[in-house]
Amino acid sequence: MAAGQWRKPEDISRTKDTLKYYTDLAKLAEKGKVSAIFFADWYAGFEIYGGSMDAMLQAGHQVAHLDPLPIAAAMAAVTESLSIAVTMSTSYVNPYVLARHYSTLDHLTGGRVAWNIVTSWAKSAANALGYEDVVPHDERYALADEYMDVVYKLWESSWAPDSAVWDMEKGIAYDPSKVKKIEHKGKYFNVSGRNQVHPSPQRTPVLFQAGASKTGTAFAAKHAEAVFLNTSTLSQAKQVIANARAIAKEGGRDPKSLKFFPCIVPFIGKTEEEAKEKYAYALKYADPVAGLGQFSGYTGIDMAQFPLDEPINLTGHAQAGAIQSVFNALAASEEGQDGSKWTPRRLGIKMALGGLHPTPVGSAEQVADVFEEWSSELGADCDGLNVSSVTNPGSWTDVVELLVPELQKRGIYWNDYDVPGGTFRENLLGTKHLRDDHYASNFKWPKEGPVQKEEASKQPEEVAAMPTQATEGSHAEPVKSEPVPAMALPPVQAAIKVQ
Structure with missing residues (x-):
């Protein structure tokens, strides 16, 4: 990271x-x-x-x-x-x-x-x-x-x-x-x-x-x-x-x-002073371009299109809203920082030292x-x-x-x-195996899946022998x-x- x-x-x-x-x-x-x-x-x-x-x-x-x-x-x-x-x-x-x-x-x-x-x-x-x-x-x-x-x-x-x-x-x-x-x-x-x-x-x-x-x-x-x-x-x-x-x-x-x-x-x-020294030392080695490469990989947005030290201009950008929402989240993690003036370098350093x-x-x-x-x-x-x-x-x-x-x-x-x-x-x-209230408990031997609503009227032995179709009809x-x-x-x- x-x-x-x-x-x-x-x-x-x-x-x-x-x-x-x-x-x-x-x-x-x-x-x-x-x-x-x-x-x-x-x-x-x-x-x-x-x-x-x-x-x-x-x-x-x-x-x-x-x-x-x-x-x-x-x-x-x-x-x-x-x-x-x-x-x-x-x-x-x-x-x-x-x-x-x-x-x-x-x-x-x-x-x-x-x-x-x-x-x-x-x-x-x-x-x-x-x-x-x-x-x-x-x-x-x-x-x-x-x-x-x-x-x-x-x-x-x-x-x-x-x-x-x-x-x-x-x-x-x-x-x-x-x-x-x-x-x-x-x-x-x-x-x-x-x-x-x-x-x-x-x-x-x-x-x-x-x-x-x-x-x-x-x-x-x-x-x-x-x-x-x-x-x-x-x-x-x-x-x-x-x-x-x-x-x-x-x-x-x-x-x-x-x-x-x-x-x-x-x-x-x-001490707090020692921790701040460690942060300053890490900042010295932080790679902003690699941080931008990571950000680009996560979001699908090529940040190489923006000049490294100029405020990022999102005017007319197809994913302006998505980028701005990430900037807002990043700003929220930086108390007292100005969330409106993000340059690629600032973003890259932020990503290189913890990201969101x-x-x-x-x-x-x-x-x-x-x-x-x-x-x-x-x-x-x-x-x-x-x-x-x-x-x-x-x-x-x-x-x-x-x-x-x-x-x-x-x-x-x-x-x-x-x-x-x-x-x-x-x-x-606190338990070695899956809890009984977990969905997968429906599959514990000898069961093969959850009983479906339409199967409720079937005899128990019939239901037990039927493989589950729990998700086949519920695809978004x-x-x-x-x-x-x-x-x-x-x-x-x-x-x-x-x-």
């Missing part, structure tokens, strides 16, 4: 292609009792700025992403309780293959894994994967909704909880009577097969989502167990959280079972005040914060050695994991892609859960 910081002599981001980079990060996070490491991910890259990826490649910013799945397994191997959340897309990964990936990772990590569900929106990704363009926004979510039915069937319906027998006398490893094919015939997917992997510790990984649109919020209220937010102010976050929890409640879920983690980019010092996210600069006590305010019911009522680094490993060291002890002293951060060595869901929600009309997609999160973040 912080473009240009790799040029600092002490920054180790140049070694992000080595295993030690990630295993050291994992051990540091577990030392600080951090809930989870979160990997954002996407395909291809941002090539809107200047019509190419040159700016991003030259800056070394949000490019050359390694596949996070094998990294997650390595991080789990050097830790006992830290969890890992990995992003994968419903737009391009076959659901049968994805189910196998996460079942495998859940086994290898002892149940310390989450899936961040995304619907890919970048045209560069579509082109790289063989498509002419992205699927329109609402249809992507309709497809994703059916996708979830498929993976729920594979994770929850295909193998009975006691299917692994390992009876040496009878010579039975897996009881064939307790393993069945799932049969799914829908608008987007046809799947006939057993999950290739036996039930993992969590069966279904913890489910994260980051969509902020109306459709994305509805999707999260139905499927997500935790949500990453890209909100710049307390009031904005509070509104998003309250809205999503209200929708979840309408769907029969305990609204408090849906956890929210807004993103934050803190500059932490032993709150960026408190202060002592551990001052930053802890911000965490406490965001997590209070009078603030944003969030369940924790998703910390993004500015420099590696300095930002993470500051969190673990300075911020965490202050949060613990205030009693708003655990002294140890609730379930040391337990699964992610146990440490997040395709609409044009949103002018400003929900901003992607940085490649590696730490989810800090507060009590």
